[in-house]
Amino acid sequence: MFKVLERIFKDKLATEKISLAGSDRYRGPIEGSADGDVLKACAAVCPVKAFAVSGEDYTIDYKKCIFCGRCVEACANKVINESGLQHKHEDALPVLLESGQEVLQDVLKEKLGRSLHVRHLDAGSCNACDFEMGAMSNPVYDLHRYGVHFVASPRHADMLMVTGVVTRNLEQALKMSYEALPEPKLVMACGACAAGGETYGDTYAVVGAADKVVPVDLYVPGCPPRPTAMIMGLLAAADMLKEKMK
Amino acid sequence: MMTTIMPEAILMAAEKMSAGGKHPLTAMFGRDETANGVGYVIYCFFEIPENKTVDGFKVVFNSNGSLEYDSITHIIPAAAWYEREIKDMFGLVPKGHPDLRPLVLHETFPEDFFPLRKNVKVNAKVRGERQFKVRTAKGEGLFEVPVGPIHAGIIEPGHFRFSQAGEAMLQLDAKLFYTHRGIEKTVEGKTPYEALPIVERICGACSVSNTWSFCQAVEKAVSVKVTRRAEIIRTLLMELERITNHVGDIGNIPAGVGFNPAISLGGRLKEKLMRLNESVAGNRFLRGMIIPGGVSMDITPELCELIHQVMDEVADGVEDMSTMFHEQENFQNRIQTTGIVRSQTAIDLAMVGVGARASGYSHDSRCDFSYGVYDELDFKPYTKTMGDVAARLLVRIGELSASFEMVDKLIELLNDCGEQELSVAMEYIEGSGWGISESARGSNFQYVALDGDGRIDRLFVRSASYANWPALPIAVQGDIIPDFPLINKSFELCYACIDR
């Protein structure tokens, strides 16, 4: 008993302000430029076909990107002494479907009066996303302070948070959970598998991204997204829900 | 070279190989070698601890012969799942198997669909119907409790069917493999380098271990040896992954009884470790570090310094957690004598990892095999004999102290080893090999065969949880249903890496 009390006094508050910044090696979204043929080489190594090139420009589909760093590596192998492509050391921002827009960092500014009940659904993930979801409830991120709660049943939820590429063995469970959600309902595709569906390619056992099975409102990039990126997405979802309730 | 036998000889060969249970079954899997005119083949690997290796035999089914063989499950119970999986994937039927239900493929797949046969396309979208009956016990006053596949918490999907006699669990049947993604099929035809991001994503929690087993197998197949510096870094990464997982687990087991101070301390410590992982590898799961031929990035002196610092903080926290567990009598009450797996059961099921060691079965690939630089770390498996939740918790705590020491030594070795290439160039040629590494959950075995173009012809992944899952229904028997989450967490079985 004493140890419990001792630790509580010693540790004090662990909860931090949410920051999207990562460590020096952190592989976040890609910035920089390179010549067209270098970019082509970058696109060729992308394992999930997220890297698209047109002329001297490139776009990255962050719904699919698994942040493996191969494009940056390929670029570094081709361009010497020049800057080329690099990773930003921060989280990629969530994408809203309706506007196709990125969620602005503003959502992090604390607002009161928000509430969101979330039901998690692992539709075929490698469990990395699930572990990060669990981490959101640790004292450092303390998700509850934003009024976001995980609930035990889809019937109690405002939103379904889907992780993993939808497998054949779970397709029905996803459909049924979606149907069980009361209106108004939201679906978040969390991580490259649920959002982009390309991580393992197209196989006999896979249906694909979550939006192949249920309508998705919000995509959170990352493989897996860090808890910070997930929280961004959840706060944006809480705002969307408020709009829907009006 | 493995001995080749005909299907009629399988029982005898298996009996001889296992040497009365001295050599546990490591893995059993099929392969389609019809293109080479051989036919379907079953590979059986057994561990030979005295030689620090695995050995086994191939059972060849002639293309026009029968696809049946005598099930070995009644002499080697650990074969039960493997035989079911081979039946699902290749259509080879084990005669006399006590449970011939499907394992991997659920109701929406037709009966005659065998996805790992080469004549099936990787993206074959075949639909049909098959039966998948969940087992229940019948009797007066007995009732069923169905749970899952979608659970109340944030966990992976699986369906559990409890047959209850009041509060006591009489029987548990688990229907798993919901997250089956066809990984073994999707990597076929890819080079090992192309397949790597997928292998890293078999399971989030064991990225390092899975990747390391894979790379060992590939390096054996093409006879490449990695540099010493790379070996040290790999070993260090593996221990970091183990520490992260063990800390996560000792913080998660108390969640089975709502012991909150321990849960939140565990959560804080794990977060520190995840951030350390990010500083080392650029992501929180240590992905992208281990590559065929070596490692992709160095662990610099600054990072070593950071590792030291975090290890000190975490070690301190773990010690306090251990005291908390010890002082909390009601917690001890819940974890002692709960979810017992007897030593003989652990041996019969060829259990691995923490699950085995907590039941007095000393099985640890870091000692049983020779890889990385474990030989230099002077290390003994940590065992307990009770086989209950408490024992599995204590084994983790004991192993954590050992791992903290190892990390210190590894950093010393790294400093002494000096500059060396981080990776050697790989040229992919025809060949095959196996790899094994001890993850936080137990030994992860992989087998890789490369074709003439150096592309993957067969990848087989046997994770630690695959060997340990069958022990769970045995462990829960007779315990009360509110203890199930606790027992389940104490094994920390993974779904993603068994389902693949």
Ligand code: SF4
């Ligand atoms: S970082 Fe993203 S875009 Fe670049 S290669 Fe990897 S998956 Fe493709």
